[in-house]
Amino acid sequence: MKKLSSTKTRASRQAPAPPSGDVDPTSSNKFLSESRALFLTVSATVLVYANSLSGSFLFDDTKQIVGNPSLKSWGSVIGAFTSDVWAFQRQTLTADVPPPYYRPLFTIYLTVNYKLFGLWEPGWHLMNLLVHTLATAGVVVRRP
Numbered sequence: 001m002k003k004l005s006s007t008k009t010r011a012s013r014q015a016p017a018p019p020s021g022d023v024d025p026t027s028s029n030k031f032l033s034e035s036r037a038l039f040l041t042v043s044a045t046v047l048v049y050a051n052s053l054s055g056s057f058l059f060d061d062t063k064q065i066v067g068n069p070s071l072k073s074w075g076s077v078i079g080a081f082t083s084d085v086w087a088f089q090r091q092t093l094t095a096d097v098p099p100p101y102y103r104p105l106f107t108i109y110l111t112v113n114y115k116l117f118g119l120w121e122p123g124w125h126l127m128n129l130l131v132h133t134l135a136t137a138g139v140v141v142r143r144p
Contacts, residue, residue, distance in 0.1 A: 038140050045136045052125045071114040080107035
C-alpha cells in the first residue's frame with residue numbers, strides 16, 4: 001500500500017503532458033518562426049526605405065557630404081578621432097557652424113561611403129538601407 005501512495009504522489013508532481021491536439025510552443029512548426037520573423041522584418045524595412053533610393057541629399061547632407069572636402073582623403077579617418085564632426089567647416093569661416101560634437105565612427109562611415117560612391121546619391125541611400133536592414137535584423141535575431 002505504501003508503495004502505491006508514493007508512486008501516486010510522485011506522479012502528481014510531474015507536469016501534465018500537453019493534449020495531443022495542442023502545438024508545442026517550442027516546436028519548429030510555429031507559424032511565426034524566427035526565420036519568418038526575420039524575413040518579414042527585413043522585407044518591411046526594405047519596403048519602407050526603398051523609396052529613398054531615388055532621392056537626393058537632404059538637410060545637412062549638403063554640408064556634411066557635398067561640402068566636406070575632408071571626405072576625399074583617407075586622412076579624415078585618423079582625423080575623426082582627434083577632431084569634431086564639423087571641424088572642416090570651421091576652416092571656411094562661415095557663420096552657421098554647428099556646435100562641435102565627437103562622432104568618429106560617423107566620420108569614418110561618411111569617408112568610406114564617399115570612397116565607394118563619390119557624390120552618387122543612390123549609392124549613399126543604398127548603404128543607409130543596408131545599415132538599417134542589418135540593425136533591424138540584429139534586433140530580431142535572438143541568441144540562446
